[in-house]
Amino acid sequence: MVSLTTQPGARLALVVLSAGLLLLAGFPGWGQRDPRAAGYYQTGLALKREGKLASAVDQFRQAVKLDPQYADAYWGLAWCLVGLGKDEAAIEAFRWVIRLAPETDNAVEAAKAVERIRLRRPGLDHTAPEPQTFLIALCMVREGNSDIYLADAQGVVRRRLTTEPCADTQPAFSGDAHQIVFVSDRSGNRDLWAIKADGTGLRQLTTDPAPDYSPTWSPRGAEIVFVSERSGHPELWSLNLTTGEQRSLGQASGQDLSPAWSPSGDTLAFVSDREGTGKIYLWDPATGTARRLLSNTIAEYRPVWAADGQFLYFSWSLEGNWQVCRVRPSGEGLEAVAPTPDNQQLWGASPDGRWLLVSSDRTGQSRLYLRSQQTGEVRAVGQANLEVLGGALSPALPQAVAEILLTVQP
Numbered sequence: 001m002v003s004l005t006t007q008p009g010a011r012l013a014l015v016v017l018s019a020g021l022l023l024l025a026g027f028p029g030w031g032q033r034d035p036r037a038a039g040y041y042q043t044g045l046a047l048k049r050e051g052k053l054a055s056a057v058d059q060f061r062q063a064v065k066l067d068p069q070y071a072d073a074y075w076g077l078a079w080c081l082v083g084l085g086k087d088e089a090a091i092e093a094f095r096w097v098i099r100l101a102p103e104t105d106n107a108v109e110a111a112k113a114v115e116r117i118r119l120r121r122p123g124l125d126h127t128a129p130e131p132q133t134f135l136i137a138l139c140m141v142r143e144g145n146s147d148i149y150l151a152d153a154q155g156v157v158r159r160r161l162t163t164e165p166c167a168d169t170q171p172a173f174s175g176d177a178h179q180i181v182f183v184s185d186r187s188g189n190r191d192l193w194a195i196k197a198d199g200t201g202l203r204q205l206t207t208d209p210a211p212d213y214s215p216t217w218s219p220r221g222a223e224i225v226f227v228s229e230r231s232g233h234p235e236l237w238s239l240n241l242t243t244g245e246q247r248s249l250g251q252a253s254g255q256d257l258s259p260a261w262s263p264s265g266d267t268l269a270f271v272s273d274r275e276g277t278g279k280i281y282l283w284d285p286a287t288g289t290a291r292r293l294l295s296n297t298i299a300e301y302r303p304v305w306a307a308d309g310q311f312l313y314f315s316w317s318l319e320g321n322w323q324v325c326r327v328r329p330s331g332e333g334l335e336a337v338a339p340t341p342d343n344q345q346l347w348g349a350s351p352d353g354r355w356l357l358v359s360s361d362r363t364g365q366s367r368l369y370l371r372s373q374q375t376g377e378v379r380a381v382g383q384a385n386l387e388v389l390g391g392a393l394s395p396a397l398p399q400a401v402a403e404i405l406l407t408v409q410p
Contacts, residue, residue: 037067046078053080063341071100078110084127088124098400105196108178111401131399134351135197135406137161137171137180138368138391148182150197150406153350155370155381158406161199168193169389175219177377177394178405181192181205182211192226192239197394197405205239207248212237212256219265225249227257236270236283241369250288260303266385269293269303269312280314293331307351307395313337315345324356337373342410344371348393357381357393 044059060077064070078093094110101107136151148168150159162168166186173180173382181194190211195202206212210230217224228237236249236256254274261268268283280300283290304313311326324346327334348357355370368381382388
């Protein structure tokens with residue numbers, strides 16, 4: 001990712017250059033694909049599908065030799081090289097994808113692929129490691145309308161994702177941070193919708209007449225668990241994103257709310273009042289059974305997993321004041337986190353473990369803040385004059401990937 005991160009001006013120049021190439025493609029003599037290069041590319045794809053990776057590499061290399069701007073050919077070349085174990089050459093091919101087409105999904109995936117190779121073989125690449133960061137999705141109210149916005153790790157709003165005159169709320173990131181599921185009543189009913197983090201690809205996921213809300217995306221991206229009132233009361237349902245199948249998880253005792261997948265995907269935390277007070281339960285998808293996490297009677301709300309799965313954060317109401325605590329999934333090690341006299345509720349935990357995303361009405365208006373677990377430092381998230389109803393923190397992202405998602409126009 002050196003080509004994207006060395007200087008802000010260089011990054012902008014790459015984006016402008018790429019956009020210019022796309023525009024010039026519509027004029028005779030400019031940006032048109034060399035038919036010979038296209039032929040080599042198609043042959044390479046066919047060989048790749050047949051598993052003949054070495055022969056495919058030769059075809060893709062011929063394509064980029066004839067057409068040095070052929071980003072798709074570099075993309076095919078890179079994955080063939082990965083399959084052949086030629087990681088160093090694959091890194092260079094992936095970087096050409098980023099240089100030539102920074103506005104595409106392939107550029108995002110190429111940046112991630114480079115980071116995965118570097119983690120697997122840290123001595124292979126001698127350039128500086130790509131800094132990691134995260135994104136913040138937030139629901140902010142402007143002129144009585146709530147929409148989904150995207151902010152950087154400093155809490156500065158960088159992109160508005162939704163603009164419909166309706167209530168868009170409760171954003172949650174996919175496991176790769178490239179998509180966001182949220183709740184919207186734009187169709188006349190509270191349903192689940194999804195949008196890419198770059199503002200494209202809006203699509204409706206559920207259409208049942210009953211309200212659907214509180215989504216959580218599985219770490220591997222194949223499933224979304226959410227709360228639905230299809231049976232007349234809140235219970236947990238899942239949506240298979242591959243097949244479209246929707247099913248109840250069978251946890252129908254009382255009101256079940258606030259589901260949250262563990263990072264490994266083997267446990268689902270949620271809140272239920274099945275034994276009176278709202279408490280956190282852990283559901284095992286392998287057995288279909290749930291166990292109560294803590295035996296006390298203090299009300300708990302909105303569980304959030306640490307990125308390493310070692311702790312489960314949550315808010316609880318102690319003497320009428322909402323505070324943030326954490327505990328191990330075993331139920332051991334219960335402790336208060338970043339205690340404060342403010343009445344605050346939890347929305348997320350940063351992937352590096354340093355920050356909690358909390359809401360507070362300390363100024364008389366609901367706002368989101370990043371609160372440091374180590375120092376107690378507080379950063380306001382969003383715009384000071386707008387009410388913020390909630391938010392979510394993404395998984396860790398390379399800085400270059402985050403910058404693409406935040407700045408490149410669809």
